[in-house]
Structures are given as C-alpha cells and as structure tokens.
Amino acid sequence: MERLAAEYADTTTALRFADTFQLLIAVMLSAQTTDARVNRITPALFADFPTAQAFAAASPERLSPYIASCGLYVTKSKNIVAAARIIVERYGGQVPRTLEELTALPGVGRKTANVLLSVAFGVDAIAVDTHVFRVANRLGLARAKTPQEAERQLMRTIPQKWWSSAHHWLIHHGRAVCVARNPRCACCVVDDLCPSAKRFLRLYARRSSGRSAG
C-alpha cells in the first residue's frame, strides 16, 4: 500500500461532479464504460437536469439521448429516473448516507454505494470495481470469486485508514500497469511482492522465445 501510495498520489475519483447527487448519477453512468466518456456527457446532462427534482420529473425516454453513448443507456435511464424519484419522495432530494439505503435504490450496487460513502461522505469503504477485483486477486490481497467476497477480504487485509485510498490506488494501478491483458509486470512497483509476477513474466518469455524460433 505504501508503494502504491507513493506511485499514485491522487486519491480522488476521475469523475466530475458538483454535488453528491451528481456524483451518484456519474457513478451509475460509469458502469461498463470509462470515466472519461461519462465526463464527456455529464456537462450537457447536468445543465439540463440540474437537480434531483429535475431528474425525478423527467421520463427515461427524455434522458436517453443524453446518455446514449455510454452503454446500457435504456436500463441506466430507467434506473436513474427511478432512483431520483425515490430520493426526492423519501429523502427530500438528498442522497441517503447508509449502505442499506443506497443499495436499495434502483441500479445502485455495493460498488456505487461504497464510492458514494467514501468520496461523498468520508466513510472508510472499499469499492470493488473490475480493476480493484483483478489487481487485488493478482496481488494476493484477496482470493475471491465475487466482488463482495473481495471487498470482505480486502477489509481484513488492508488497514482501515487506507480503505478509501486503496480503492483509488488499485484502480490507478489497474489502469496504468496491471492492465487486464498483458500486465506490465516488468515496470510494476510491487512486482517483488506479487505472487502473479513470475507467472506473467514466464508467459512473456515463452511468447518471445516462440517468436524468435518462428
């Protein structure tokens, strides 16, 4: 964790937002797409729908054209409008602050809820997205088959003071070095600690000797 912290000082989300409700919408939109793509569509979206009330009053069909480029937009439109209506009707327009209340909103899973808890409310939490899941398993910080299992194991492995930051460090590492295909183990700051490094380096050596023989 100390090495990752030194490597990735930035521990904020790459998503752009002006308030907690906008963060919720941005995280919901980020499923199966990149933060960069979300950041490209949210300025127009938030300009035309500036509040939870504005989203609640919209129809999913009205929202769809704004978010069509970020994948799963039909489902995301429905979930966002439904979640906004609950937030307006049950919570007076304020995003609720507990894991249970957040995960009860349509389209909000543990990952989204944990991002809200840590980024917006300053609660120690580890949100497990695809990068965190992959890097944690490769590094041996977790040996998990599901994100929820990984979250539980990471909470045992990593000191609580680092939970929220570790989420960002592991994401940065997963994007920059420990990428899904062909991780860059030769330039990884934790390669000597990583139980997967030898496996990947052997694989690369085999590939390159196969190419030389060919």
Ligand code: SF4
């Ligand atoms: S050594 Fe390789 S597999 Fe291990 S964390 Fe670094 S990049 Fe990922």
